[in-house]
Amino acid sequence: MFIHFAKLSSFTEDEIARAASSSEYCILGWAIYEFLDFTGRDHVTLIRHRQDLPTLERMFTHLRTRMGLFVVGAGASAGSSPLGRDFWCESPLDYLRDLRSFPATVTPRGPLTQRMIDHSGIEVGDIFPGRELRLGTDEYPFREILKRLPDGFSREHLKHVLARARYFARTEGTVTDNYRVFRAFYPSVIADYNHDGLAREFCGAQHAIVEMHGTIPPVYGSPEFGAWISSLREFDIAVAPDDLVMGLPESWTDARLYRRLSWVMSKTPHQVVIIGYSFAQMGSGYDDAVTLACFVQRFKHYPGPILVVSPGPTELCQMLSDALEIKTVYPIKRYWNVLAHAYLETQRDPDKFRSLDHAHGFLYDRYGSGQAFPILPR
Secondary structure: OOOEEEOOOOOOHHHHHHHHHOOOOEEEOOEEEEEEEEOOOOOEEEEEEOOOOOOHHHHHHHHHHOOEEEEEOHHHHEOOEOOOHHHHHHHHHHHHHOOOOOOOOOOOOOHHHHHHHHHOOOOHHHHOOOOOOOOOOOOOOHHHHHOOOOHHHHHHHHHHHHHHHHHHHHHHOEEOHHHHHHHHOOOOEEEEOOOOOHHHHHHOOOOEEEEOOOOOOHHHHOHHHHHHHHHHHOOOOOOOOOOOOOOOOOOOOOHHHHHHHHHHHOOOOOEEEEEOOOOOEEOOEEOOHHHHHHHHHHHOOOOOOEEEEEOOOHHHHHHHHHHHOOOOEEEEEOOHHHHHHHHHHHHHOOOOOOOHHHHHHHHHHHHOOOOOOOOEEO
């Protein structure tokens, strides 16, 4: 495994403080380190890499000049589509906030709906944010109500939420830098594990897009479709099946997924870039176990770099480095939406920031990580 944890006992406190206060790569002695976690004045945890660890500038140079494979997950659409807890909360919160009636009896829920109930982690303050609550009972019985969340409503409402960004991109002629930046890259393959269709919408003219788990038509994001969904809230109406792998584990018998994986894995990229994707890690396991198995089989002993762009890439890098038996899995601890905007800003005005890393830090400090950066004309 290429990742080692080390205490820098041989360095002075001033040298360690300089490393901890900078998000840039710091040369201390003969090794290169990237600061990942500052856990206290007397303990700094660092990850040590090879001396050819790519800087952000070098990474983007390679992306512009060499064919690559991009594996994109929810983090690539940060600021445009819900991710993490928001993904699981969207439908349950909407159901609770606009509820008029609900069934007296509880019937078994479908797998996706049950996951929403189990993983949403909703508290009563989430249902009525910013309001002073004076409940008539010791505990508002929202958890009992949530057990009645209709399958049809939960799935169709989530599809509506995920499709809104693409719908408004078409109707308003907008694009975010999350995907605009791909237009600066060498024609490559994008394995898209999102359902929002933004990769095809903004990058399909230049790159080969493979929608691994299916995509939602943009019309689902329209206000008219949202109004229709409200009718499903009161009744547990069955809806037509779709081909989406959404919020559930991949199936080992999914022929459509195998065809897509076979095509993607047949390519020979100069580098692999994993953006905001963790193979759908759920606890100690992975929902996208089929993809992970194919990825490991294809890229075992891979000679090129594998870059993992994520705010928390360490665990995934460790796992891939072990599974692939290589030392060229590099963590890029950045938010993709911020990093993409930072790169385009440095291209528009090269003198605005000292470096790409400085641009990312400045934008993150000012705006945070939850924003899709400039909505600009297409």
